[in-house]
Amino acid sequence: MIRKKSRREESLDHAELARLLPAPGDPHLSLDRHLLLEEHLMSEIQPAAPAPAPTRRPARRVLLIGVPVTAAALAGTFAFTALTGSGGSDPATATPPPVEAPVVRIEPGSTAQLASTVEHIAAAASARKTPEPGPGQYIYIKSEVSYLSVSHTDTDKSKAWVQPLHIREVWNSPDGKQGWLDEPGYKPKGGITLDSDVENSLNGPSYDYLKTLPTDPDALLKKIYKETEGQGNSPDQEAFATVGDLLREQLAPAKLNAALYRAAAKIPGVVVVEHANDAAGREGIALAHVDEKSGDRSEWIFDPKTYAYLGSRAVQVKQAYGIKPGTVLECAAVLERAVVDAQKQRPGAQGTGA
Structure with a gap:
């Protein structure tokens, strides 16, 4: 936003x-x-x-x-x-x-397997053991990411430029008031603070806030539409993007994770893409939605066997803003998700993996 x-x-x-x-x-x-x-x-x-x-x-x-x-x-x-x-x-x-953005073949999405795919993903999320962060602990997310820098230049409108793939590490306290971000090359050496007194919401949720959300998919989706009204290019795209943001750099209780997937399946325009690669090159199956105004398709990528969340990708599927179809505008792969005992601590003997 x-x-x-x-x-x-x-x-x-x-x-x-x-x-x-x-x-x-x-x-x-x-x-x-x-x-x-x-x-x-x-x-x-x-x-x-x-x-x-x-x-x-x-x-x-x-x-x-x-x-x-x-x-x-x-x-x-x-x-x-x-x-x-x-x-x-x-x-x-x-x-x-920046480097030239990769261009991939656009695989069409389908609703034929949407219901069964979402149920597999939701069931796996419900069964997965999720650590409960306690006072003084931090939620740690390590990702490999690349985001668009510029869409094109006047001298060459056929190419988009993106950041090279790089590591991004985030630490957040359960209440969302303390945090740290380390992204070498894109933030000052050593990282920057994410400390904040801003009240939690769907636009900036903490783990404690997520625990208060309804786990009934219909009630959850209704809340998402209500709280994001007037944002984004369309209500449906904003709802899909909001759920995606909750999956990317946060830890959510297992029941809420399952509810988020089931709620997303009810958003008009959501499809299944059978083959999609995350930033780490892992191939998976994706839930996707096209932003009709910007012409790009947001994809959440899951392991095709375990249905664990792998990462996300945005692919241009319609010509817009000089960006040709097939251009990968952004991609991310979640490499680690854990609870650790201190800010800037990485998972190890004192951390509990997620």
Whole structure:
């Protein structure tokens, strides 16, 4: 979800360099997308400034997904990266340059096996033992991820650019008030705090909040639609995306996990995609939904034998914003999900695996 922010004044150095660059074309962006692009560019040219703590829930498609970027803007980003090193003078902490987004064959989805597939997934979730985090403990999620950087440049509208696959680790306390994020190359060395006093909601749920949600699929879905009303490109897409966000970097009680899957199956437009790969290259079966406005399909990927959640992927299925069909806009693979005894601690002798 993109929040509107006040437009910040451009620094003198940025303005001076901008005068040396070719004049940008007219990308016809909405105000929200202009502000999002501006925020990304400012973060590139001001590496010394402390990184703002992200929302508790990873911002959906936060990294300029579906945003056409002019050649001048991209040149400015690369120019400032070259001048500042983006992540500092240490090559180990510099932000890696984007790479060309992979393009895959689009496999059609079907509702023929939807009911049975969801029941398999829900039954497996109900039977899976989920650790209960206690006071002072943290929920640890380790993922391999890649998100879109820019959709295209004016000089080459046939390619989209994404982050190279990299590791992302998150620690969250059960009440959601303390947390830590370590994402080398994309956050300051050592990570950043996720501490927050913001009240929990579906847009930023803690484990304690998730325990309060109804486990009846109909009641759960009704609550999701009500609390996300007016967000996203459509009510159905926002509901699907909200459930997906709850699966990605959080630990949910087994009964709620099962209810989330059964609720998702009731969202109009949800289909089964029989073959999909997560960021780690693991092939699975997916539950998917197409955003009709942006033209991309969100996919939740599950092990085809155990029906355990593997990760997620977003694939462009309709031409939009200059992005050609088959382009993988983002992908993620959950590598570890556990409860540990301290912030920044990784699973081991004192952690309980999930």
